Amino acid sequence: MTQQWPRLDYLDWQDTCSALHLYLQVAGKYRLAHTPWINHAWHATFYVTPAGLTSSLIPDGPGLEIQFDFHEHLVVGIAVDGRRRSFALGPMTVAAFRDRFVQLISDLGGTPRFDGRPNEVPDPVPFAQDHRDRPYDRDAVERFHQALLATDRVFKAFRTSFLGKASPVHLFWGSFDLAVTRFSGRRAPLHGGGVPALPNAVAQEAYDREVSSAGFWPGGGGMDEPAFYAYAYPAPDGFRDAPVRPDAAFWHEGLSEFVLPYAAVQAAADGDAALLAFLESTYDAAAGLGGWDRDLLECRQGRPGQVRPADAEAP
Incomplete structure (x- = not known):
């Protein structure tokens, strides 16, 4: 439910x-x-x-x-x-x-x-x-927390269908996003850095392996609304033109990432399913176009109380 x-x-x-x-x-x-x-x-x-x-x-x-x-x-x-x-x-x-x-x-x-x-x-x-007076909207913070709980739930379910190296579902306080990342197992080209107020060495270490990453922003950083995002580094040829789901998802030129407005998930009949479709389709594009070893890296989604068969094939 x-x-x-x-x-x-x-x-x-x-x-x-x-x-x-x-x-x-x-x-x-x-x-x-x-x-x-x-x-x-x-x-x-x-x-x-x-x-x-x-x-x-x-x-x-x-x-x-x-x-x-x-x-x-x-x-x-x-x-x-x-x-x-x-x-x-x-x-x-x-x-x-x-x-x-x-x-x-x-x-x-x-x-x-x-x-x-x-x-x-x-x-x-x-x-x-920083002596600027800052407000504190308790109701908004509580709604943000509820959104984090829902996002965390779906991200963790998505994480279960990957056997390779994957990050925890965690919140980065620099970019202020809840994120989950999958890794192909291959080295990536040296990242160019250039993230505002972040040493280049930190960005280069963060992206020293090929990734397919997704996350949730509450807003800001070029977005005036909360949104989910997905990207690949390095982005394989054809990635930006790949078909992704649901229909509300789109390629954001300024961010060079796929974006799904939070409002589309919030309004969906089944928000969890809408978000999971976004996560799966953007990963499919990154792994398929990027030539990841999917037979080795993927498995069926985890189920409570059921051991994953050791010889199970990926779906």
């Missing part, structure tokens, strides 16, 4: 969305500074939870986890020795958020040292110098 997809209007909550993006960057920068590097920056991401988002365990001080609770609208820090601290999410400046976050980490026995500049945003202002 699928769940309802909530209404999202980026223009109605874009200032809150921008603030939440930067708050997650502060916490993400802390995780980045204290967690050993994992391929493709997977060590720095957040994960969707029933209450909001979590960093998972960070190896700093006694060991810490940072949670964004979108039910109670709190930032929560939990130490493995049982200590717990929190502060309220609400209207504030980024500088004030940073100060409260630093105090939370200190109170839990952690080391609040991390790079103080945002990534992947135009004209980045250091966190400690």
